[in-house]
Structure formats: C-alpha cells, structure tokens
Amino acid sequence: MICTTDRTDVFNDTPRVREVAWRHEECDLSEISASSVPVIVRGFVEDWPAVKAARSSLSDFFDYLHRFDRGAVVPISAGPAKLDGRLFYNDDMTGVNVDRGNATFTMFLDRVFKFGPQTPPPLIYLASTDVDEVLPGFRVENDLEFGDLDPLRSVWIGTHTRVAAHNDLPLNLACVVAGKRRFTLFPPDQTPNLYVGPFELTPAGRPISLVDFAAPDTVRFPRFEEAVKHAQIADLDEGDALFIPSMWWHHVEATGQVNMLVNYWWRTVPKHLGTPQDVLNHAMMTLRDLPPEEKKAWRHMFDHYVFNYNGTEVDQVPEHIQGILGPITPEVSASVRAFLRDRLDRRES
Structure with missing residues (x-):
C-alpha cells in the first residue's frame, strides 16, 4: 500500500505545460488542435454554470448536478481508502484492484458527495461515460462549439483518483468542472521508458504504464528516470482546460473532494x-x-x-x-x- 505521506515527488523540477489564456468564445479550436504539444487554456470554461456551482460550494454543486439526474444506470468503480485513489491491477494482474458494477447515477452521486470529503476518502469513480446519457440537458448550459467536427463528449466524476499513464488515439480537450487535476505528460517517444503493461487486459481499455508515479520503483523500472526528464506537468483548477495531442502519454490525478471533468475526443481524419x-x-x-x-x-x-x-x-x-x-x-x-x-x-x- 502507498499512503499519501509515503510519496516521493520525482517531478519537482519538471517543466510545466505551455499556457494560453483564451476564452472559448474567442478561440478557434483549430488553433489549439494544430499544436503538436500539450497546451493549457486557463479559464477556458470558467463561465460554465457547472463550474460556477462547483466553485460556490459542494452543496450548490450537488444541487446543480441533480437538476439533470434522470436516474441513468452507470458503470462504477469502487475501492477502499488504502488504495490512495489508484486504479490499477490486482496483485497477480489477473484483474483490477477495484470492485466494478452498475448503480443509478442518483446513488453514485450521493455516495461521492458523502464520502469525498473524508480524509482519506474511499475510491468512487465514474469514468468516460457519455455526457448525454448521464446528464441529459447538461450540454445545453455547458458545452463547446466544434463546428463541423462531432467529438465524443465524456464525463468523469469521482473522489480522489489516480489513473495510470496511458495514451489515446484521438485528440483530447479535457475541461475541469470541479476539483483539481494534475496531468503528467510524456511524448510518444517515451514509450520504452514507461514500462507499458499488457494490451489485451487493461484497467480501462488502453495499455497503461506499470510505474506507480507516487512511489516509482527505479530498481524494477530503471528507465523511468529517463522518462521523467521528458515529462511535462499540467496543474489544472476549475474552469481550466488541457489539450492533449494524439498518443501523448498522460497520468491523471484528481485531488479535490469531488472531482468532475468533461472531455472532448475527436480525430481530424475520416472514420x-x-x-x-x-x-x-x-x-x-x-x-x-x-x-x-x-x-x-x-x-x-x-x-x-x-x-x-x-x-x-x-x-x-x-x-x-x-x-x-x-x-x-x-x-x-x-x-x-x-x-x-x-x-x-x-x-x-
């Protein structure tokens, strides 16, 4: 078990991701998506009503989300506080280290807001689920315009979580609605130094790095020290967004009492x-x-x-x-x- 107090921050001197300060009404998303490196867009969605509710108080945020709750059945991951939020494999890597099942969104949300403020909190997590299925009507008030593109819009909600480094084929614009998120990113050429696990059996559909970023085992994973030299850090607050180019590795840690992210995935080539x-x-x-x-x-x-x-x-x-x-x-x-x-x-x- 890795407790928060046992952590060794090997990323103290890591460069920060380049920042810009556009509001989404003023920004052509093609300018962002043309970037070959990650870009932080400060305050990109700070005018979303959901962000304003999250900044106000937990109770206001809870009430705001419940406005769109229609009792959808959603996939949930749950685990004890001793996991320190880490979603990973079980000890013999035959499965995952959390319990998975389905629950109504109503029940899920109640538990996140009840247990999220605990110290330390249990892991309760809803990952990469279509926004319109979970929160019908949410995008009427909280959304981005993509023109002719038709991105996949996903929502992520939970207590404190740590998602292992992985990469995605589509371009990704991740918008923080509630809580804080740290992305630790690596260019695609660092794949050999990240010690990637199996392709078929994965915690969330994509191969992941087997290195625990909270306490890297440099004896077992010696080349990880080289990967750290090429890392970039993005620390995001509510209302911030991060553009992640295709195939960039990213480790994601959500540290607020209640965390929510909406992300947009799209490709620029025909399906x-x-x-x-x-x-x-x-x-x-x-x-x-x-x-x-x-x-x-x-x-x-x-x-x-x-x-x-x-x-x-x-x-x-x-x-x-x-x-x-x-x-x-x-x-x-x-x-x-x-x-x-x-x-x-x-x-x-």
Whole structure:
C-alpha cells in the first residue's frame, strides 16, 4: 500500500505545460488542435454554470448536478481508502484492484458527495461515460462549439483518483468542472521508458504504464528516470482546460473532494480510415517474430508505402486499378476491409 505521506515527488523540477489564456468564445479550436504539444487554456470554461456551482460550494454543486439526474444506470468503480485513489491491477494482474458494477447515477452521486470529503476518502469513480446519457440537458448550459467536427463528449466524476499513464488515439480537450487535476505528460517517444503493461487486459481499455508515479520503483523500472526528464506537468483548477495531442502519454490525478471533468475526443481524419491500433496489434502478431532479414525487408516496405509515402509510388499503376495504392476513399476502405476479413477467415479455417 502507498499512503499519501509515503510519496516521493520525482517531478519537482519538471517543466510545466505551455499556457494560453483564451476564452472559448474567442478561440478557434483549430488553433489549439494544430499544436503538436500539450497546451493549457486557463479559464477556458470558467463561465460554465457547472463550474460556477462547483466553485460556490459542494452543496450548490450537488444541487446543480441533480437538476439533470434522470436516474441513468452507470458503470462504477469502487475501492477502499488504502488504495490512495489508484486504479490499477490486482496483485497477480489477473484483474483490477477495484470492485466494478452498475448503480443509478442518483446513488453514485450521493455516495461521492458523502464520502469525498473524508480524509482519506474511499475510491468512487465514474469514468468516460457519455455526457448525454448521464446528464441529459447538461450540454445545453455547458458545452463547446466544434463546428463541423462531432467529438465524443465524456464525463468523469469521482473522489480522489489516480489513473495510470496511458495514451489515446484521438485528440483530447479535457475541461475541469470541479476539483483539481494534475496531468503528467510524456511524448510518444517515451514509450520504452514507461514500462507499458499488457494490451489485451487493461484497467480501462488502453495499455497503461506499470510505474506507480507516487512511489516509482527505479530498481524494477530503471528507465523511468529517463522518462521523467521528458515529462511535462499540467496543474489544472476549475474552469481550466488541457489539450492533449494524439498518443501523448498522460497520468491523471484528481485531488479535490469531488472531482468532475468533461472531455472532448475527436480525430481530424475520416472514420473510414480505421484505427492504427488495430494495425499495430496485427503487426505484432505477424511481423515481430520474423527472422531479422525478413523484418528488415518489411521495414523497407512500410517505409515505402506508409511512412515515406508521397503519392508518386503508384504513378506507374493506372488510376482505375490503384485500389489501396491510391487515395483511401470510403469505397476503397470498404473493399479493403472485406479483403482483409476474407484473408483472416481463410487463415483461421
């Protein structure tokens, strides 16, 4: 067990994430989403009524959220105070260290506001759930305009929690409604130094770092010291927002008595292109264990057709038969998916 008093802050001298001070009415979100590094937007949603209620008092915030409560059944994680808020694996990594189940949002909210102010509090957590399902009508008063984009809008509510470092494919704009949040971020090239766990069995759908940031075991995870050198810290208050570029690793700690975050996930490429994670998973299965010379040959193929592709690679192929060599239209994507399904089915039979 790691208690709060046992912590060793290895991030004391870590650089802070770059800050800007735009109000969302004045900001073109394309300016933020074009950034290749994380960006803090101070006071971005400070005019949301939910933020104002959270700043007023716990009782005002409780009353405000209950205005939108329609008794939705939601997935809940719960654990004892000795976890110090950490959502992780159980001791033998066959499952998670919290109890999971469903409850009405009414019951969940009552328990968060009852036990959140305790010292230390138990872990009670609602993660990444569609805002409209949990709080219908909330976005009428608390939302951002994304133009032609249609982001996934998720809500996160709980007591003190610590979510292990992970990355996400979509772009992410995380808006703090209640409590305080610290994001510890790493660029994608720090993956080898974060000691990532299994891909299939994960606490929340994405592979996570196995390092406990509150008490890093540098004997077991010696390369983590190198990762720390590349880290950035974002300390957010109510009303602040953080933009996280695709695939940046981020550890998240919520430290208020009652914490709430609304985040927006979106991609700038068409949905029919699919997800690179599927490609990585399949490549690990089919390429990773090849003999060295074969892997070298396939590296050249990937460089030519994927990573260094500039469009001239198919000049010699007539346009009407280019298929996947040419532009990936919805029709081409559907054809390739059917082709892949057929190939995979044949190998399994």
